[in-house]
Amino acid sequence: MRGLERQVGRRRFWLALALMLMLQALLAVALFFLQPDSRPAAVFTAYRYWLFSAWMLLSAALVIVWLVLDRLLFVPLAAVTRGAETMAGPYPGHLLEVRRGHWLGDLPRAVTGLGSALEAARDGRDEAFAGGDPTDHKMALERLLNHLPAGIIVADGEGRILLYNEAARHVLRDQPALGLGREVAEVLAERPLRSALLRRRRGRGPPDQSTGTSFVCATADASRLLQCRLILLDEGEGARYVVTLEDRGMPTPERMGHERRMREAVDALRAPLAGLCAASTAAEAAGDEPTAEARFRHIVNEEAVRLVQRFKVLAGEAEALLAADWRLADVHSGDLVAGVLAQEPDDLPKVTMGDEGEWLRGEGYLLERLLANLLRRLRAELKVAQVRVDAALYGPRVYLDLCWLGRAVPPAQLAGWLESPVEDTGGNTHLGEILERHDAALWSRIHPRRPQEAMLRLPLPAAERDRSTVSLPPRPAFYDFRIGERVATASEEAGQSLSDLDCVVFDTETTGLEPSQGDEIVSIGAIRVTGGRPIHGEVFDTLVNPGRPIPEASRRFHGIDDEHVRDAPDITTTLRRFRAFVGDAVLVAHSAAFDMRFLELKERRSGVRFDRPVLDTLLLSMLVYDHSGDHSLEAIAGRLGVPVTGRHTALGDAVTTAEIFVRLLPLLRGRGIRRLEQADAACRRLAAYRMQQRAF
Amino acid sequence: MAARVLIVDHQRNLAEALAYLLRRAGYTVRVAANGADALAAAAAESPDVVLLETSLPDLDGYTLYERLRGEGAGHCGIVVLTANQREAERDKALALGADGYLVKPFDPADLIDRVRVLAAART
Numbered sequence A: 001m002r003g004l005e006r007q008v009g010r011r012r013f014w015l016a017l018a019l020m021l022m023l024q025a026l027l028a029v030a031l032f033f034l035q036p037d038s039r040p041a042a043v044f045t046a047y048r049y050w051l052f053s054a055w056m057l058l059s060a061a062l063v064i065v066w067l068v069l070d071r072l073l074f075v076p077l078a079a080v081t082r083g084a085e086t087m088a089g090p091y092p093g094h095l096l097e098v099r100r101g102h103w104l105g106d107l108p109r110a111v112t113g114l115g116s117a118l119e120a121a122r123d124g125r126d127e128a129f130a131g132g133d134p135t136d137h138k139m140a141l142e143r144l145l146n147h148l149p150a151g152i153i154v155a156d157g158e159g160r161i162l163l164y165n166e167a168a169r170h171v172l173r174d175q176p177a178l179g180l181g182r183e184v185a186e187v188l189a190e191r192p193l194r195s196a197l198l199r200r201r202r203g204r205g206p207p208d209q210s211t212g213t214s215f216v217c218a219t220a221d222a223s224r225l226l227q228c229r230l231i232l233l234d235e236g237e238g239a240r241y242v243v244t245l246e247d248r249g250m251p252t253p254e255r256m257g258h259e260r261r262m263r264e265a266v267d268a269l270r271a272p273l274a275g276l277c278a279a280s281t282a283a284e285a286a287g288d289e290p291t292a293e294a295r296f297r298h299i300v301n302e303e304a305v306r307l308v309q310r311f312k313v314l315a316g317e318a319e320a321l322l323a324a325d326w327r328l329a330d331v332h333s334g335d336l337v338a339g340v341l342a343q344e345p346d347d348l349p350k351v352t353m354g355d356e357g358e359w360l361r362g363e364g365y366l367l368e369r370l371l372a373n374l375l376r377r378l379r380a381e382l383k384v385a386q387v388r389v390d391a392a393l394y395g396p397r398v399y400l401d402l403c404w405l406g407r408a409v410p411p412a413q414l415a416g417w418l419e420s421p422v423e424d425t426g427g428n429t430h431l432g433e434i435l436e437r438h439d440a441a442l443w444s445r446i447h448p449r450r451p452q453e454a455m456l457r458l459p460l461p462a463a464e465r466d467r468s469t470v471s472l473p474p475r476p477a478f479y480d481f482r483i484g485e486r487v488a489t490a491s492e493e494a495g496q497s498l499s500d501l502d503c504v505v506f507d508t509e510t511t512g513l514e515p516s517q518g519d520e521i522v523s524i525g526a527i528r529v530t531g532g533r534p535i536h537g538e539v540f541d542t543l544v545n546p547g548r549p550i551p552e553a554s555r556r557f558h559g560i561d562d563e564h565v566r567d568a569p570d571i572t573t574t575l576r577r578f579r580a581f582v583g584d585a586v587l588v589a590h591s592a593a594f595d596m597r598f599l600e601l602k603e604r605r606s607g608v609r610f611d612r613p614v615l616d617t618l619l620l621s622m623l624v625y626d627h628s629g630d631h632s633l634e635a636i637a638g639r640l641g642v643p644v645t646g647r648h649t650a651l652g653d654a655v656t657t658a659e660i661f662v663r664l665l666p667l668l669r670g671r672g673i674r675r676l677e678q679a680d681a682a683c684r685r686l687a688a689y690r691m692q693q694r695a696f
Numbered sequence B: 001m002a003a004r005v006l007i008v009d010h011q012r013n014l015a016e017a018l019a020y021l022l023r024r025a026g027y028t029v030r031v032a033a034n035g036a037d038a039l040a041a042a043a044a045e046s047p048d049v050v051l052l053e054t055s056l057p058d059l060d061g062y063t064l065y066e067r068l069r070g071e072g073a074g075h076c077g078i079v080v081l082t083a084n085q086r087e088a089e090r091d092k093a094l095a096l097g098a099d100g101y102l103v104k105p106f107d108p109a110d111l112i113d114r115v116r117v118l119a120a121a122r123t
Helices: A002-033 A041-088 A107-131 A133-147 A166-171 A190-201 A253-288 A290-324 A333-343 A364-382 A411-418 A431-437 A552-558 A571-582 A592-601 A617-624 A633-640 A650-670 A676-695 B012-024 B035-045 B061-070 B087-095 B108-122
Strands: A151-155 A161-164 A213-218 A225-232 A241-246 A329-332 A350-353 A359-362 A386-394 A397-405 A443-446 A453-461 A503-510 A521-530 A533-543 A586-589 A614-616 B004-008 B028-032 B049-053 B077-082 B100-103
Touching (some): A041 A650, A253 B012, A333 A364, A359 A364, A359 A453, A364 A411, A364 A431, A411 A443, A533 A571, A617 A676, B049 B108, B077 B108
Parallel strands (some): A350 A386, A586 A614
Antiparallel strands (some): A329 A359
16 A cells, blocks of 8 residues: 555655645746835846746756656665565566666665575575475375376365365366365265265264265266265364265266167167067978968068168167277377387387377277387388377377388288287287277378378377366366365455455456447456465366457457357356356456456346456556556566466466466565455555546 | 967067967967057957067057956966066066066077966966
8 A cells, every 4th residue: 555655645746846836936926026116126127037037946956856866766766675575575586677877876786686696595495395305295195196097075074175186177177166165065966965974974884984985976067977985084073075086987968879779779679580580480380381381481581671670770879889988098199109119119110209299089008009010010011210209189180190211101001901910909909990999090101291201190089188278387286275264254355364365367358448339258268366376277268259250450469260269158158157167256357447347248148247356466566566657467477577378368368467466465465455355445546546647 | 278378469470470380389369469459359358378568559568467467367377578678677577477578589489388388377
């Protein structure tokens, strides 16, 4: 709040100075026209002239001195003070925003030196910590949690989520309410969970406590069934508990349809088969009755035709079912190659990875065998010494290219390879069969961009992973065991410490700047901030179909065009999901009024109300950095050492804003702004002050 | 007197072949292609053995089964012929009092054996 007072103070000073000068001018004019009788007119005129000139000079000198002092001393001093606060707080590497020609002497250099020394000291401390046991153990635990294939949620006695791992996030990827401090019942159906808890607490589970209680539970929106297990961490009514989650591939509608049609197709064979058996037996028995025998032979033929028709249906369903569910899993191309090299390096060419690889969907072991087989044949039959493996994503497929210097594999030779059996695959599996089971093909040609190279191209199904447009820094696990201590009721919220608040920092991309003139949202990105840190695994990122064309200017700004949003959900659906993601969190945005205006204008149509308190990082930055007029996202990010990624994507800007927000918190504390109500009040006062300024 | 067998099945070819085989084995056979015909035939001739397909065009097989038991075929042996091989269906049929459960396709000789045992117990 001191920042705002300082700004108001400066403004008052300039007003007072202007008033004083006006008064002086008035006085001078009054004196000028005054005609005392006692002195000769000429003397008086000269006296008035000199007096007036002296006044004018004095006033001008006063203004100039003040301007010089302000520019060369006061403003640089304010910049050094803000900078020193930033260095002592979130970012020791802060660059002082001091213009050349200031009168502060070596002070800025000394402060910058102090910042550098502080940064080095902090780095040293972090390194020392990193080498120590506790951090090691913590990181090892985080890695372990994230490599567990099962989803894990830890909740306190009230059912609030204290921890969840990457697998839980994947299993519950369609539940926007998943987040630290949120209720487990917001992501899992409450009744089965409560019943499992009761059974566990009453000791009705199996005798071995460590195995917990197994139960099947639907997601909160009842879209999928999960296999769960519940283990109590403590004793008594308020005991914390762990729920493990596995998406056991519970029947999807598609899969259930396959199964039903398969059953029907099998059952449909039974009737003609029964008729066939009976008619054939009867024909044999009717050897002494030619008419009856001929009749039953006719029936045999009729039933055989029906059988063939129904068999075709069955065969089609069986094929579809096999292709749909064939132990397929997400596997990384790099892991496939590493798996091949780990087992049989002797008779293979030298293999390198041409890129970082891609995630694909397949049966890992069979794909390894297939790759090993191809590599071995390249070495043995084409004398290839070195192969580079490239992987590129093209729509729903990953192209796995084996590239080498030399000629392509002739089609006849390749056809021979496809018919050859693959060793160690159980039974007589052919290369071609492995390809068929992955709905893949294999061909060889000259490399399209490197004519001296040949390649074998193997298109495989891409993994069904969410691909975020912004690469987020990896965050091993998502946990906060202090949630129980921080949770506040609505009345307590205003008095809650800012760094304890559960916030959702968001940004929107739009078709234009005028929501009241029909501009619409085309993308919403958000990230949760809990306990004063952004939780990179808890993000909301979606395109929105605006229901109108996106103007060229906006398209150039954010890169989203009509084609991108054609299949995206409409604003009502998106706002409902976003509201569920926000829950009870406080909203934070940069220049929040703009984004909130878009949300508010949709309130009536969507029925979704965003009634949570809103904080604006632009106003918060003005409170902290009162010496500067530049409060753009880039400028603040630069001051606070926040790397800017994915600028002008909703999620990218939300992440940058979140990093800025958490770094502003300690600086706000230094200004006496510690609680939500104080931040809210300061933002309101500053907004009102800006409105007044604009009115001038 | 020859035992009477009622075949209730809408699958014409199967019913015809079974009827021929059973007649040759010495039974008096009547064929009904739906539930209504089956009830009428059972009331008229009180069969000793009923071969009953559970999925009929006009009546649920188990409904027909209960009504047969109530109307003139109370004492008869009933063998269920079905394309449904689920264990639960078999349990249900036997629990409701069926004397046999044959999943299609079956060996006609097996069926005639069962008919013979059931008919012998009732004549």
